[in-house]
Amino acid sequence: MATELKNFTKRADNYSQWYNELVAKADLAEQSAVRGCMVIKPYGYAIWEKMQRQLDDMFKATGHQNAYFPLLIPKSFLSREAEHVEGFAKECAIVTHHRLKNDPEGNGVIVDPEAKLEEELIIRPTSETIIWSTFKNWIHSYRDLPLLINQWANVMRWEMRTRMFLRTAEFLWQEGHTAHATREEAEAEARRMLEVYATFAQEFMAIPVIKGVKSATERFAGALDTYTIEAMMQDGKALQSGTSHFLGQNFAKAFDVTFMNKDNKPEYVWASSWGVSTRLMGALIMTHSDDNGLVLPPKLAPIQVVIVPIYKNNDGLKAISDKVQPLIEELRAKGISVKYDDADNRRPGFKFADYEVKGVPVRLAIGQRDLEQGTVEMMRRDTLQKESVAFDGIADHIVEVLDDIQKSLYQKALDRRIQRTITVDTYDEFKKRIEEGVFIMAHWDGTPETEAKIKEETKATIRCIPFDSDKTPGVCMVTGKPSAQRVLFARSY
């Protein structure tokens, strides 16, 4: 197993093979019997749960509340907002009937034609419409605003081509939907939540991201502005890792959601929505993993420290267990999740390799030799470096090492991105360099036509117009027309 995995190198041409192999070996997920859908296995789900919990805390800290809305959306709701339906119509699963019956010809069951729904129901591809039809009932006065709601849910988009975590037909996510009295407040909300996502990505996932605004063509269907965080994967492709949208009054108008302002005049409310999904799991895998398997940032690792005893018989095991028990308690008291793997049915070498594939940040191995010398062998997953350290006082050392792994994973990813982000001034050079798997900062005239031409000819798209970057004006590399600032181009997932 180890050798099979080690044979994969992350060259761009077999990157997806490497990725699929890793998802399987690390026991994260597998393909389900249902087209384009994925089974998230317990270990993969444990990581998602940690992400969920952290994000949820951050949403609560910014004043949001959780709620839940229906899975099924009446077809008429979706058609209320013209651009929105346009954007999602091509990838919807539709419920048309409500009953099955025995096949008169004996082939199991068939759809009962008598049970056709008067109005078809759409399995939600996103919940703006069902939520805004509800917000109409919840919002009457400026005193009801702002309304800050989040939902943890599954959604379904009938994608033509799927990839584990990155694009599956059904996926888990959270979607925030907010209503505000003013345009400024709604825009600020969208920006604020983008900051929350960026903080989460950088501090917890150890993934550096570029914050910015999408070009008109890449905008969410029905939004006035879409903000994004873009991350670079190890093959140099970009992954859109979270988005927030300023929706203006589009949905308020479509669903007739108004409030009485302080002057007793009705006004349409202003909206934002924002979401991150299990796609973040894909980002996590593709950012840090190496040829030995997954590498998890300590803050999201379900198991942060694994202790593997090395022994010959029951007495030997007992001596080790007695020795490490206080350490386990001490670490747990510090809030560190520890697994003591004394399972008798796997040998130490197997366990070492297995926890490596699963990305456990720190491994301790302790055997007879260590008991005699008062030491323990410690290995950190990110560098694979082993050291023999004194057993006494090791808990504090572990805390430091976990912290150091968290930081250095981020630094490594950041260094890679900086090193592979280039500035280009001519279209010829752009075409050449984009093949290397890089982020390119270049001038663009701001038109969808030029953007489309570049996409057509190079497969690169504008990932975003970054907030925090050089704002020096220039001329478009394709047309020579004026450009306000450089924008970020890359090929993407």
Added chain:
RNA sequence: CGGGGUGUAGCACAGUUGGUUAGCGCGCUACGUUCGGGACGUAGAGGUCGGGCGUUCGAGUCGCCUCACCCCGACCA
């Protein structure tokens, strides 16, 4: 929907110009020896060769049809 590829045990595969009872490795089960980097020995279980039709004395192998999956495109907040 186009272009390419693959379907043989849980997984990954071999199977010669068609030939008898379909094989290897990993995994699995039992017992024993082991245990500081994915242990070893012995014994064992596990197959309508994706499905259908055809050619033939005889089909995993040849032909036609069909289904499923993978990769590359088209598509994708």
